[in-house]
Amino acid sequence: MEYIxxxxxxxxxxxxxxxxxxxxxxxxxxxxxGRAHNRLGPPWYQxxxxxxxxxxxxxxxxxxxxxxxxxxxxxxxxxVSLMIIPVLAPGGDAWYNSWFTNMNFxxxxxxxxxxxxxxxxxxxMGAGQTGNPNSSIGVxxxxxxxxxxxxxxxxxxxxxxxxxxxxxxxxxxxxxxETGTWLMFANxxxxxxxxxxxxxxxRYSPFDIVGxxxxxxxxxxxENGGKFLFTMMSSGSVFTFAKLVLYVDLFxxxxxxxxxxxxxxxxxxxxxxxxxxVSPRYRTEQAVRWFWGWPTFIGLLAILYAxxx
Amino acid sequence: MYNDKNSKKIVETIQNWARxxxxxxxxxxxxxxxxxxxxxxxxxxxxERLGFRGAATPRQADVMLITGYLTVKTVKRxxxxxxxxxxxxxxxxxxxxxxxxGMYYDSYNTINLLDRYLPVDVYINxxxxxxxxxxxxxxxxxxxxxxxxxxxxxxxxxxLEWYKENQRKIAPNWIAKAPDLNW
Numbered sequence: 001m002e003y004i005x006x007x008x009x010x011x012x013x014x015x016x017x018x019x020x021x022x023x024x025x026x027x028x029x030x031x032x033x034g035r036a037h038n039r040l041g042p043p044w045y046q047x048x049x050x051x052x053x054x055x056x057x058x059x060x061x062x063x064x065x066x067x068x069x070x071x072x073x074x075x076x077x078x079x080v081s082l083m084i085i086p087v088l089a090p091g092g093d094a095w096y097n098s099w100f101t102n103m104n105f106x107x108x109x110x111x112x113x114x115x116x117x118x119x120x121x122x123x124x125m126g127a128g129q130t131g132n133p134n135s136s137i138g139v140x141x142x143x144x145x146x147x148x149x150x151x152x153x154x155x156x157x158x159x160x161x162x163x164x165x166x167x168x169x170x171x172x173x174x175x176x177x178e179t180g181t182w183l184m185f186a187n188x189x190x191x192x193x194x195x196x197x198x199x200x201x202x203r204y205s206p207f208d209i210v211g212x213x214x215x216x217x218x219x220x221x222x223e224n225g226g227k228f229l230f231t232m233m234s235s236g237s238v239f240t241f242a243k244l245v246l247y248v249d250l251f252x253x254x255x256x257x258x259x260x261x262x263x264x265x266x267x268x269x270x271x272x273x274x275x276x277x278v279s280p281r282y283r284t285e286q287a288v289r290w291f292w293g294w295p296t297f298i299g300l301l302a303i304l305y306a307x308x309x
Numbered sequence: 310m311y312n313d314k315n316s317k318k319i320v321e322t323i324q325n326w327a328r329x330x331x332x333x334x335x336x337x338x339x340x341x342x343x344x345x346x347x348x349x350x351x352x353x354x355x356x357e358r359l360g361f362r363g364a365a366t367p368r369q370a371d372v373m374l375i376t377g378y379l380t381v382k383t384v385k386r387x388x389x390x391x392x393x394x395x396x397x398x399x400x401x402x403x404x405x406x407x408x409x410x411g412m413y414y415d416s417y418n419t420i421n422l423l424d425r426y427l428p429v430d431v432y433i434n435x436x437x438x439x440x441x442x443x444x445x446x447x448x449x450x451x452x453x454x455x456x457x458x459x460x461x462x463x464x465x466x467x468x469l470e471w472y473k474e475n476q477r478k479i480a481p482n483w484i485a486k487a488p489d490l491n492w
Contacts, residue, residue, distance in 0.1 A: 030357075039355040046331070046360065053331040053371075056324040059396045134366075218365035225368035225395040 010099045022237030023047045036277045057226035070126015071231040077119030078239035089254035109167045130223035138219020142210040148291030149200030155299025156194040159306040173254040184251040189302035196295035204276030329454040330360040335370035340377015342403045349440040367393040378406035396462035402432040428461035
């Protein structure tokens with residue numbers, strides 16, 4: 001009983017950490033975008049104010065039961081992937097390290113590949129119920145884009161699985177600690193393919209074709225205001241953090257303490273953000289063609305590298 | 310404890326502070342005033358540093374900017390958009406046209422006073438108002454939100470009959486199933 005209680009508290013600590021860091025990253029990204037536009041930009045805590053304002057809206061209409069499922073699926077996706085991914089390395093030196101390794105098990109990488117596509121599917125159902133044409137177009141674009149970036153992403157993961165004969169994220173972290181080499185250097189092709197897939201995963205320009213504000217009026221979320229939008233915004237932030245942590249765990253050896261975690265995830269997060277600031281937007285078919293070009297080829301190279309060496 | 314009058318007041322104060330510092334703007338570009346929105350939002354005047362941000366759809370927006378004259382045809386759409394927004398919601402009348410018709414004061418198909426059709430919280434006068442004036446108006450809006458006086462949505466619901474009657478006058482065969490606040 002006590003064990004379960006402690007586990008629950010640890011899970012809540014992980015969630016609070018992910019929420020705070022994710023929302024702060026959102027605000028910092030807005031600030032950086034503002035500075036790149038030669039503006040002052042909003043303060044870094046602007047996202048917290050926005051979230052609180054959305055939460056304190058007094059009216060929020062819905063379009064039927066399925067509409068709730070969109071927000072609920074997103075929430076489930078982000079929380080479950082956060083719980084599966086070990087946030088800090090289990091054998092690290094900090095005293096709080098055991099708090100943040102929650103429910104990982106052998107084979108969690110395969111489960112993560114599945115669960116990370118779960119949110120967009122739920123969003124598709126929720127957006128379909130709202131009856132807004134922009135939502136339907138946005139969902140179609142989002143699923144097409146997912147078909148694009150999933151292929152190099154899965155190829156990169158399969159290359160790692162072939163090399164080290166394991167599907168557990170903790171095992172990958174242990175291997176990197178024992179050999180002393182990060183996997184981004186051990187199999188560089190896999191890392192490059194994963195980073196190129198990451199550009200589509202985080203949906204910044206040029207791959208912001210799902211929410212395209214001027215084109216689709218924010219796409220799948222266009223009928224959601226108030227508390228619905230708060231749920232989507234906060235679970236989006238948590239999910240962003242979870243994905244960054246997964247990348248850090250797999251390719252950069254995980255993090256031993258919270259400072260290293262924030263440094264590594266922030267550096268990684270800057271790749272799609274800074275590339276996005278200077279890029280215009282692709283059309284859907286251009287995006288898919290881009291993902292099935294060089295990223296897939298490099299993913300193939302990664303698998304060959306894993307098989308041959 | 311939550312229903313206690315004083316704690317309610319504290320919660321309300323915090324909420325109003327958040328509302329005033331996070332205002333998502335739906336710029337309804339009806340007239341020439343929409344041209345002043347771009348410099349207000351971009352690098353020279355940068356309204357985002359004060360918490361203003363463009364909203365893509367009415368469901369997500371807090372404040373609607375009516376930028377210029379409204380023809381009889383557009384009033385229908387504006388009313389529909391306003392009713393789609395989630396309260397608390399605010400309206401800013403932009404330019405002389407929303408106050409007294411401006412240069413279209415004797416036109417046969419524009420309305421002269423926006424306040425008869427929608428509850429306006431802040432007017433920004435001028436033809437055109439410069440971005441400085443726009444930011445001053447938005448700062449005024451922030452101030453009245455913070456004081457809890459920006460209750461246009463409640464006013465609209467209380468006097469719904471009066472507003473609907475005025476709307477019906479200019480578009481007689483339009484609102485068949487009004488009031489429909491859900492759309």
